[in-house]
Amino acid sequence: MDTPRKHNFFAGPAVLPVSVIKKAQEALWNFAGTGAGILEVSHRDKAFDAVLEGCKARAKRLYNVPEDYEVIFVQGGASMIMAMISMNFIHEGDKAQFIxxxxxxSRAIKEAKRSKGNVEVLWSGKDINYTQLPDLSTLxxxxxxxxxxxxxxxxxRGTEYPEFPKTKxxxxxxxxxxxxxxxxxxxDFAFIYGxxxxxxxxxxxxLCIVRKDLLARVPEHLSEMLSFRKYVEENSIYNTPPVFVIYMVDLAFQWLEEEIGGLENMHKINKEKAGLLYDVFDNSASFYRPTVTVKEHRSLMNITFRLPSEELETKILAEAKTHGFLGLKGHRSVGGLRASTYNACPTESVRLLSDFLVKFAKENR
Ligand SMILES: Cc1ncc(COP(=O)(O)O)c(C=O)c1O
Incomplete structure (x- = not known):
């Protein structure tokens, strides 16, 4: 508990807010005065019901979710949702468009191709190594x-849409x-997931945010465990849900609402953090090269960059470790470096990383 925490830039699982971790530690022992830990109580108990309902309500408040949408929790992660989208919504003869x-x-496309629909890739960044996003107005x-x-x-790849298309x-x-x-x-969306x-x-x-009219398209024959309609009908507890994960998400939402003050503030902080690193790159006389070629497409969450040589990349990663910076290695499929500056990554950690990068560039140019 008293061991100092390092500067965490892992891409996921990733850093969580300190207050969330502390509350969770307490709840492992005694959750909501039940006399049992959060890992030990029934998902049908009133105490968990309050968490589930609170978590859904906070998600809806934070994103201002309209009445005709529902929030559900599905085990298996985002890849599971990609597979389920294909089974629930892409039927024989349907046209499904992907970017x-x-x-x-690409994984979502691969899953869609297992359906009997016609999958159309509207745009692919493959030939340019996914270094930018499409110009949405041309699609x-x-x-x-x-x-x-x-x-x-x-x-x-470190790209993020600054805005989204309006589609019929x-x-x-x-x-x-x-x-x-x-x-x-x-x-602007019918279905959001992550x-x-x-x-x-x-x-x-x-966590999925589903526009309810879509549920009419879910085929009857689908296994109930794979049916989005069932998750909505059963309020995400058709079977035992990931109780602890939902509890933690609820704490993160409380942190966002009560300590950060909502998503406008969070966005401001995230822009500031990412800006610290992109400024270092842009002022480094090309020592650091962001992998994304269009400034407007640079991610505020995953900041990907290269150094002049792979030797220098190995060297900086080793030095970064000794300075207490974790998780800076780029994804194994692309190499290079990546700093993930998610919501809970403290501005101070990013500031220290940017100072470290400036110093490293000076010493190794
Ligand atoms: C944007 C995005 N989508 C999907 C996934 C896959 O998520 P999961 O591992 O939860 O299936 C990831 C994982 O890193 C991701 O970053």
């Missing part, structure tokens, strides 16, 4: 598509790695 902005967007969104799918923030067809969005990091207009293990809690669960 391919890298690994996770041909079909009004009669069963869905249009995109990934808001590309965790591995239902817009589906994977928000795993920038969930609740900035205000959004939920009405694994919670980056901005909101531990791994093991996805």
């Amino acid at each position: 391919d902005t890298g690994t996770w967007a 041909k969104f079909a009004d009669d598509a069963c869905l249009v799918h995109l990934c808001a923030n590309n965790t591995i 067809a239902p817009l589906f969005c994977d928000m795993s790695s920038d969930y609740f990091s900035r205000p959004i207009n939920v009405k 694994g919670v293990q980056k901005n909101l809690g531990p791994a093991g669960c996805a």
